[in-house]
Amino acid sequence: MPASAEGPALIELRNISKHYGEGQTRVDALVGVTAAVYPGEIVGLLGPSGSGKTTLLNVIGCVIEPSEGWMMLDRERVYDAQWLRADLRRLRLEKIGFVFQTPNLLPFLNSTENVAAVMELMSVRPREARARALQLLNYLDVGHRGLSMPGQLSGGEAQRVAIARALANAPRIILADEPTAALDSQRAGVVMDLLRRVAIDRRAAIVVVTHDEKIFDRFDRVFHLRDGRLDATAAGGVK
């Protein structure tokens, strides 16, 4: 367990495999991945193109089911025999925040509404959702753009609004796929600083998929994926 992290793991992967297709066209995207991520740490997920990074993030994010293996998310068991597919949506809603390469904001909602919409999905009252959304935007230093539509935001501002949205459901697991790929190095640094702040303030576990060498030094630990396998030396941390 790394120095910055503490307590039981928020993400625990046990022997996760995922293959697409069958026979001739079978692709083994993930093979026997076992790993753990602890509260308060930021883990980098690196590997060449096609090595299974996005697939692994999708499995952790309850977006796609693995072909084999199971995991624990914030003390809840997922993908084992008793697992119900319908609960994936609830898990995404309650436990996970997503940040994408492009901000993926809903173009017809302003910044505040983009964040508040997620809260309303969790049955927070509209008035309270707005207030809390504005707080989050302030926390990410984009409070002044609260009424702007996504089309009017700069790339860096949009990405910060997107991070605010990822935090809207107060998740302790945050998954980011290439969050800095579209930003210059200064803005990429700002985004990583913000994620660091979230990891510390919220005791959150953060997994960041990246190719971006400028942020390699920002991770507490790094997972290397190669042909769907986790590099044994780097995975570490499973007790």
Place this chain on the structure above:
Amino acid sequence: MNLAFRDIRHNALRFALTSVGLGLLLGIVVAMAGIYEGALDDALRLPRASHPDLWVVQPGTKGPFAEPSRIPRDTRDLVRRIPGVAAAGAVTFESVQTAVQGKPLRLDIEGYEPGRIGGPESIIAGHGITESHYQMVADRSSGLRLGERVPLGPYHDPYTVVGLTRGMVNSAGDPVAWVSLLDAQSLQFAVTPPLQRREQASGRAPLPTADINAVLVRLQPGFAPEAVAQDIVRWKHLSAVPQREEESYLTVFVIEKMQRQLGMFMAILITVSTVIIALLIYTLTMDKLRSIATLKLVGASDRTIIGLIVQEALIIGVTGFWLGVAFTSALASHFPRRVLILPRDIGLLFGVVIVVCLLASVLAVHAAVKVEPAQALAG
């Protein structure tokens, strides 16, 4: 917050243009319903005007509004003496075409016996017929004024307008005018002298000129129209049609074609409306597949997504519908026939529009449900 409303606001121009187009289409549908109701109401005005209980007509016929009927004038006295009959009046109906001040004028002339059942009700200006010849009460929709003279018959006898009514037209929309029974009979049955001479020369009996078309009957309280009608048929060998039946002949046979004609048009227009709504909703949905994937990824249920799409369809449909009602209401008085917009029809059409919106969302809903949350993450 309402996502459907925000999305529509984001696409305001597309939404506004579609609503206006849809509004015009649905406005025509509302107008057609109104035209039908107007014609139905118009058609029933004349048979309802005198509140008769029975129509006595030529044996084997169904009343003056369904088919021609010709019976002798003394029928009225025969009928009057039947037990249960409180009042009876002889009437004639005839369409005439004339010209007033160079403008062609079509009138539905009803001849009646002043003082008996069958004349104009609720005269809004002037008075009823007071002399036995050449007076006329006309409906205001004819454009005639009090004191104006209307030439009628083969000799262009001048009839003076002495009274005006409101809203009395026949099922074709022609204004109704009343004249005395004697005048009406000579208009309908009089034969010009040359023709009379020819008939005489060929040895035929002179044509009766004092016939009537029908006798209107009002019953004493406590007598059933069907029972009295049976007596008339059995003892007097005439046809007697209760008022309700007469109205249904008129509506079923005379109006039915119009109903089918307009119904056909309405069905086509409503189909076009469905396609328009479906097209807009489908393109709006295609434009936001990425947003839908993102919503699903952050945990929105299919119900939320379907709700978004169906609400958008309902917003456009309902907006278009009320625009249409507004258009048609604003233009109603400019239609040549009466456009009668009934709350019942508005309610019915509103229900149809709701169903149309639901149908129109099917395609878009189908596409949206297939969206995978993983698509939000894909490059």
